[in-house]
Amino acid sequence: xxxxxxxxxxxxxxxxxxxxxxxxxxxxxxxxxxxxxxxxxxxxxxxxxxxxxxxxxxxxxxxxxxxxxxxxxxxxxxxxxxxxxxxxxxxxxxxxxxxxxxxxxxxxxxxxxxxxxxxxxxxxxxxxxxxxxxxxxxxxxxxxxxxxxxxxxxxxxxxxxxxxxxxxxxxxxxxxxxxxxxxxxxxxxxxxxxxxxxxxxxxxxxxxxxxxxxxxxxxxxxxxxxxxxxxxxxxxxxxxxxxxxxxxxxxxxxxxxxxxxxxxxxxxxxxxxxxxxxxxxxx
Amino acid sequence: xxxxxxxxxxxxxxxxxxxxxxxxxxxxxxxxxxxxxxxxxxxxxxxxxxxxxxxxxxxxxxxxxxxxxxxxxxxxxxxxxxxxxxxxxxxxxxxxxxxxxxxxxxxxxxxxxxxxxxxxxxxxxxxxxxxxxxxxxxxxxxxxxxxxxxxxxxxxxxxxxxxxxxxxxxxxxxxxxxxxxxxxxxxxxxxxxxxxxxxxxxxxxxxxxxxxxxxxxxxxxxxxxxxxxxxxxxxxxxxxxxxxxxxxxxxxxxxxxxxxxxxxxxxxxxxxxxxxxxxxxxx
Numbered sequence: 001x002x003x004x005x006x007x008x009x010x011x012x013x014x015x016x017x018x019x020x021x022x023x024x025x026x027x028x029x030x031x032x033x034x035x036x037x038x039x040x041x042x043x044x045x046x047x048x049x050x051x052x053x054x055x056x057x058x059x060x061x062x063x064x065x066x067x068x069x070x071x072x073x074x075x076x077x078x079x080x081x082x083x084x085x086x087x088x089x090x091x092x093x094x095x096x097x098x099x100x101x102x103x104x105x106x107x108x109x110x111x112x113x114x115x116x117x118x119x120x121x122x123x124x125x126x127x128x129x130x131x132x133x134x135x136x137x138x139x140x141x142x143x144x145x146x147x148x149x150x151x152x153x154x155x156x157x158x159x160x161x162x163x164x165x166x167x168x169x170x171x172x173x174x175x176x177x178x179x180x181x182x183x184x185x186x187x188x189x190x191x192x193x194x195x196x197x198x199x200x201x202x203x204x205x206x207x208x209x210x211x212x213x214x215x216x217x218x219x220x221x222x223x224x225x226x227x228x229x230x231x232x233x234x235x236x237x238x239x240x241x242x243x244x245x246x247x248x249x250x251x252x253x254x255x256x257x258x259x260x261x262x263x264x265x266x267x268x269x270x271x272x273x274x275x276x277x278x279x280x281x282x283x
Numbered sequence: 284x285x286x287x288x289x290x291x292x293x294x295x296x297x298x299x300x301x302x303x304x305x306x307x308x309x310x311x312x313x314x315x316x317x318x319x320x321x322x323x324x325x326x327x328x329x330x331x332x333x334x335x336x337x338x339x340x341x342x343x344x345x346x347x348x349x350x351x352x353x354x355x356x357x358x359x360x361x362x363x364x365x366x367x368x369x370x371x372x373x374x375x376x377x378x379x380x381x382x383x384x385x386x387x388x389x390x391x392x393x394x395x396x397x398x399x400x401x402x403x404x405x406x407x408x409x410x411x412x413x414x415x416x417x418x419x420x421x422x423x424x425x426x427x428x429x430x431x432x433x434x435x436x437x438x439x440x441x442x443x444x445x446x447x448x449x450x451x452x453x454x455x456x457x458x459x460x461x462x463x464x465x466x467x468x469x470x471x472x473x474x475x476x477x478x479x480x481x482x483x484x485x486x487x488x489x490x491x492x493x494x495x496x497x498x499x500x501x502x503x504x505x506x507x508x509x510x511x512x513x514x515x516x517x518x519x520x521x522x523x524x525x526x527x528x529x530x531x532x533x534x535x536x537x538x539x540x541x542x543x544x545x546x547x548x549x550x551x552x553x554x555x556x557x558x559x560x561x562x563x564x565x566x
Contacts, residue, residue, distance in 0.1 A: 041322040138475040191474040192421040195512030229478030237520035275474045278561045
């Protein structure tokens with residue numbers, strides 16, 4: 001095996017025999033090749049129930065040892081509780097719109113009002129509210145949550161989840177001296193498939209998208225499908241470890257994930273989003 | 284900490300002080316609590332380029348040691364190549380419909396014909412074909428792939444990916460004596476978010492959905508959102524390890540993932556799928 005111009009070359013006589021019209025090489029770009037000997041994924045155990053004012057990065061750092069390059073995933077609900085992004089339903093007065101929607105969805109109109117307050121644009125009202133929040137994320141009920149909190153309270157998504165991830169990252173660096181990546185996660189439904197999965201709503205210390213543009217596949221073609229939403233793949237598996245009921249594990253650390261190049265344009269622009277356009281046209 | 288009727292109880296005086304109206308306990312169901320001390324995720328390195336007739340389970344088993352309960356994820360493209368679910372474009376004659384669609388999408392009409400042949404129902408023709416395949420999966424271009432294969436060839440998804448997963452699982456059991464879970468993965472786009480992620484299209488030895496029905500959250504509420512699509516969360520992270528160009532790592536093993544209860548109804552029924560209905564109405 002030798003190396004030239006960023007590619008590793010693995011000559012394979014078997015391919016040579018069967019694919020004589022192709023360059024008989026096995027091309028992999030060195031700079032997108034992560035050191036995947038094995039990745040370790042650890043739930044942060046023993047965290048107390050988080051309450052407003054808690055120092056979440058400190059509580060996590062006390063319970064797990066970080067190394068440079070680790071990725072820490074935190075459930076948005078827990079971040080929001082620590083920061084007090086919560087509200088009592090008794091403090092909310094529903095508008096006529098919230099009353100109208102709540103009558104159809106059979107939900108508490110004050111809860112629907114909280115959802116509307118958290119939304120910049122409502123894409124669907126029934127059978128559930130689907131809306132965009134300021135960060136660009138589109139989710140059911142704007143991510144407003146009534147579980148894992150006291151009765152009569154709701155938890156909002158962090159209003160600026162990118163800043164939240166950057167802040168946690170900086171806090172961990174200050175507390176431990178380690179430079180890690182941070183992803184703030186939420187659970188969301190999907191099109192065509194039942195069940196929720198974890199998604200990234202904020203991230204820092206990595207790009208959301210791993211961009212394979214210009215990369216070459218095993219047969220020498222330039223890849224057409226060039227964008228992989230790696231933050232969502234990591235957030236999804238973090239959610240698997242957390243469990244939907246959180247199981248007391250709202251933070252998960254990934255070790256040895258390597259690094260990648262790409263960009264942060266995770267959300268479609270309005271005009272390029274086919275399903276969004278269909279939803280808006282049908283509304 | 285003690286245990287009664289399937290719940291672990293962790294008394295917390297801090298919660299007791301602040302939430303005196305609630306039972307002052309921290310409830311976690313033992314039987315959905317996996318042994319997440321740490322999960323290890325390993326790419327299967329050193330596989331040759333797979334060709335028709337290759338014994339994929341044997342090639343994988345020679346390169347990695349399995350233990351009971353491991354989960355093996357395999358890229359559908361590699362499974363299909365081993366089984367010969369491929370076709371030469373020169374063997375395909377496009378129908379008028381394929382010609383019409385290909386003119387709009389600026390793709391090879393023979394490729395579009397392959398996509399139509401693989402589809403049971405086309406939901407969208409432009410700007411890309413979105414269709415359902417016999418297994419119930421809905422994907423762009425029916426998952427037909429022109430990358431990682433010789434020029435002029437296309438790879439189809441396995442026609443029965445559930446049977447494919449069961450067969451690999453049985454082969455590994457025969458070869459190694461170990462009882463593992465198997466997921467066949469494909470990469471798919473999503474609504475509202477740019478980039479592809481790994482999804483499960485076939486699975487065996489586990490349920491697709493982890494069902495939290497009847498579970499109780501940290502504050503004693505019965506969970507409303509009860510279904511987590513764990514096979515997609517695992518497939519997504521497997522895809523992260525594989526890399527889109529496959530990087531020579533088309534198989535990934537997860538160790539120590541625990542187990543869960545649930546069901547296999549991963550795909551919405553037609554009548555309950557809001558986005559599908561919108562697509563059909565707009566067509």
